[in-house]
Amino acid sequence: MGTQKILLCILELLFVFVLHSWAEENCETIPTEIHVTKEEYDDMGNLVRSCSGEVSVNKCEGICNSQVQPSVVTPTGFLKECFCCRENYLRERLVTLTHCYDPDGLRLEDEERAIMEVRVREPAECKCYKCGDECQMTPVIHVLQHPGCVPKPIPSYACIGKCTSYVQVSGSKIWQMERSCNCCQESGEREATVVLFCPKAKSEQKRFRKVSTKAPLECMCRPCSTIDESAIIPQEIAGYADEGLHSHFRKSF
Missing domain, CATH: 2.10.90.10 (Cystine-knot cytokines)
Structure with a gap:
C-alpha cells in the first residue's frame, strides 16, 4: 500500500510538470x-x-x-x-x-x-x-515610546498580507475536522537601538534613554501565533531611503 501511494504521488507530480510544460x-x-x-x-x-x-x-x-x-x-x-x-x-x-x-x-x-x-x-x-498567499515586507512608521520620554517615529518594516487557511472534514476520520491556519509573519528579525529624549527625567544622565526594537528580516506565511501590532502605524513611508532603514537595524541571530 505504501509503494502504491508513492507511485501515485510521482504520477501526480509528473502530470503537473507536463501541464506546465504544455501551457505557455x-x-x-x-x-x-x-x-x-x-x-x-x-x-x-x-x-x-x-x-x-x-x-x-x-x-x-x-x-x-x-x-x-x-x-x-x-x-x-x-x-x-x-x-x-x-x-x-x-x-x-x-x-x-x-x-x-x-x-x-x-x-x-x-x-x-x-x-x-x-x-x-x-x-x-x-x-x-x-x-492566496500574499505576504510581503512593507515599510511602516514605528513609534517608539517610553514613560516620560518624547515619542520618536522611526522607519521600520512590517509583515502585511494574506495567507491561505481552511477548515474541512478529515479524509481519514470523517467525524473530525482538519484545520490549517497560516498568518503573514516574520522569518528572522533585525534589531535596532534608538535614543529617546526624556525631558521629565530627574537626573541629567537619564534624559537620554536607549531603547531596543525589532523588525522583520523577511516575511512569509507561517502557522498563526499572537502578533503585537499596538505600536505599528500601517502607512507608507515617503522620502525614506533604504540606507536609512539599514542604519537603524542589524540582523539578529
Missing part, C-alpha cells in the same frame, strides 16, 4: 493610462488646490497556468494549483499633474501652482504567483 505562461508588464487626482490642503484643513491628469503606468496582465486534478493523498480528494499574474516587485516614481484648479474651480496659471508632482507605485516586473 504569458504574464507581462504592460503600459496603461490612468486618471490621477490629487488634492492639497493647508495646515487648517482647507482645500488649496486640486490637480489631475492622465498618467502612463505599468500593469500586470497575462495568462498563468492553473489546474485541478484528482488526488488520493490530499484530504479533499483534489490537488489544486492556482496561479495569478501579479507584480514581482514595485517601484516608486514621480509623475506630473498639469491640470490644477483653485477651490472655486478656476484653472491655475502661475508657474508655481499650475503643476503638481506626486509619487506613484507601479509594477516593475510581473510573474505568475500562487494565488
Whole structure:
C-alpha cells in the first residue's frame, strides 16, 4: 500500500510538470493610462488646490497556468494549483499633474501652482504567483515610546498580507475536522537601538534613554501565533531611503 501511494504521488507530480510544460505562461508588464487626482490642503484643513491628469503606468496582465486534478493523498480528494499574474516587485516614481484648479474651480496659471508632482507605485516586473498567499515586507512608521520620554517615529518594516487557511472534514476520520491556519509573519528579525529624549527625567544622565526594537528580516506565511501590532502605524513611508532603514537595524541571530 505504501509503494502504491508513492507511485501515485510521482504520477501526480509528473502530470503537473507536463501541464506546465504544455501551457505557455504569458504574464507581462504592460503600459496603461490612468486618471490621477490629487488634492492639497493647508495646515487648517482647507482645500488649496486640486490637480489631475492622465498618467502612463505599468500593469500586470497575462495568462498563468492553473489546474485541478484528482488526488488520493490530499484530504479533499483534489490537488489544486492556482496561479495569478501579479507584480514581482514595485517601484516608486514621480509623475506630473498639469491640470490644477483653485477651490472655486478656476484653472491655475502661475508657474508655481499650475503643476503638481506626486509619487506613484507601479509594477516593475510581473510573474505568475500562487494565488492566496500574499505576504510581503512593507515599510511602516514605528513609534517608539517610553514613560516620560518624547515619542520618536522611526522607519521600520512590517509583515502585511494574506495567507491561505481552511477548515474541512478529515479524509481519514470523517467525524473530525482538519484545520490549517497560516498568518503573514516574520522569518528572522533585525534589531535596532534608538535614543529617546526624556525631558521629565530627574537626573541629567537619564534624559537620554536607549531603547531596543525589532523588525522583520523577511516575511512569509507561517502557522498563526499572537502578533503585537499596538505600536505599528500601517502607512507608507515617503522620502525614506533604504540606507536609512539599514542604519537603524542589524540582523539578529
